[in-house]
Amino acid sequence: MKKSAVTISDIARHLGVSEATVSLALNNSTMVKAETRERVRLTAKELGYVPNLSARRLVMKKSGMIGVVVPDIENVYYASLVKELSNRVAESGCSLSIFISSNDPKKEERAISDMISSRVEGMIYVPINTPADLSGSRRLLERSGIPTVCATTLIDGMSCVLCDLEDGMKRLVSHIRLGKPKKIVYLSGPEGVYTLDCRQRAFLGAAADSGAEVTVIHLPAVDYRQAFEAARGLLGNLPDVIVCVNDFMALGVVNLLTEKGISIPRDVSVTGFDDSVFSIASPVPLTTVRQDIPAIAEKTVELLLKLIGSDTTPESEILKLPTELIIRKSTNKNIKEEAT
Amino acid sequence: MKKSAVTISDIARHLGVSEATVSLALNNSTMVKAETRERVRLTAKELGYVPNLSARRLVMKKSGMIGVVVPDIENVYYASLVKELSNRVAESGCSLSIFISSNDPKKEERAISDMISSRVEGMIYVPINTPADLSGSRRLLERSGIPTVCATTLIDGMSCVLCDLEDGMKRLVSHIRLGKPKKIVYLSGPEGVYTLDCRQRAFLGAAADSGAEVTVIHLPAVDYRQAFEAARGLLGNLPDVIVCVNDFMALGVVNLLTEKGISIPRDVSVTGFDDSVFSIASPVPLTTVRQDIPAIAEKTVELLLKLIGSDTTPESEILKLPTELIIRKSTNKNIKEEAT
DNA sequence: GTGAAAGCGCTAACAC
């Protein structure tokens, strides 16, 4: 097999000192003479010593790791979240262990098990964003006794960090209402997904007394293609506004409409949600609601670190971060608004 | 602190058997009576036993892990790659440890060190895609003695899996030449990045005898905004074709041009590269060159597993996967081509 | 079939 890696005792033998000294020296302890420390460092480098994390973790009974599961890394929203989490966690001196559940409950449970087996010191849970039975995952999370915070959505009895989606949707609807729409189509994904249901409730509530006729359409998935085709179905009987639950879908709508020669926002307004790349990379830059992902990441890590630090199990805490309405060019032709 | 986790010896004590028996039973060894195995299983579950991976890895001297570093998880190309790698690696019974270098050489080295310290059994190296000194990373990789394959680009002396970019670019240029362009603008990123230089050489070579006037523009980054603004600069003196080194940039060009009332492909053809979401989520679906990411992932893992399995260090192997020309609507108005 | 014992590489008391 492979030549096995060099260990602390190898370098101890080389120098004729004890393992303890080497260990201390490597950890830069002032217990050991500066000169010895230097010698240890040198031969460690020469021999190509690389510490064995498994051994260290075993004895220290801590891993210095924080784990995260996300449902879909190809989704720019989660990709950004992971990136930000990675930075925040690094700043805290821990390392981030990333798992992808691919929207599969089995894989999600597997990921959680792996995190627990790896003895992560805290877990960041971003559940599958598709209707599914997540009770297995919840049970694992709870039984583990490992501090956990759920990010980007809400789970009963768990500490959560997410955006105030209701508030964001309300802001969006107020903006839309300025255009006095008579007919609004609301384009969403499957029912039974918290973050979607939540937007929808807020939308319906905020639009209720507008006098507009509201149509809600549920698509099997929140993606470009679905939205593109749904927009085609709207062609015969165009609404004044099409509200989409994310930017990617809104882009699908914009592109279909543009292709058909329908002008945005002159003929119809289109709105997105998230303020992702797609809201800019759209032929008509999208009016949308910004979810501040860096802030979510920051607060998530902050809260998790707090949980890890506290001996007792504190009450679970819900953090709803403010959203921001971003007005671009896809809405309300001829309406000027004062800057917020 | 926290109540410490239940161990094998806890469950051994509970049952009045030895640790060895428990260990064997948990690993489903036929050495232990089926009935005992069942009893062990049960109490393990009752007690909420979760194996400690650090301990296991320490004694087994293997981690069952494969590591990967990618430069940027927000880049859809790398996000897809990671997703595919994750699946392929899972199929092989290993788990994937994901690191993000954020295009920072220091973070990249840190990630590689972490992988080595974690004693991953193999590494998948996707270098920073920005000009930088990567010799530190290379040295770490080589000195580690851990089997490594570099994915999506080429590094001397290392096993690599990537697409045949030259060939892809040649196909693209042949397609473009059907439109008899007199003027072609080639929009690229910074110089000194292998995958970019490579495309450019191939482009220049293939366009050389076309009689077209060729202008190469190097942008500081391969992103939407840069391309969008660059396209603005082209407005006064529009070429027949704008070749972009990736879809995201092409989308920027398409959107700027569309905004200015320039019709694609009637007035100008635009091409992308990669066949990412952006080539579809474009108001004018993009003609592009597909990089088969699932294939890259598959071959990468396959090759890595082979390296891990072999006792000797075999010659480094270069795999260039075929690309495919995807003709959509952004090129060559009025030109019909036979299906490939 | 099951138990005893050794040891993976490292850290942390506690001696000296």
Added chain:
DNA sequence: GTGTTAGCGCTTTCAC
């Protein structure tokens, strides 16, 4: 300052 020792949780011979 440095060495000695014990032990983290697990697997794995080797006896019984």
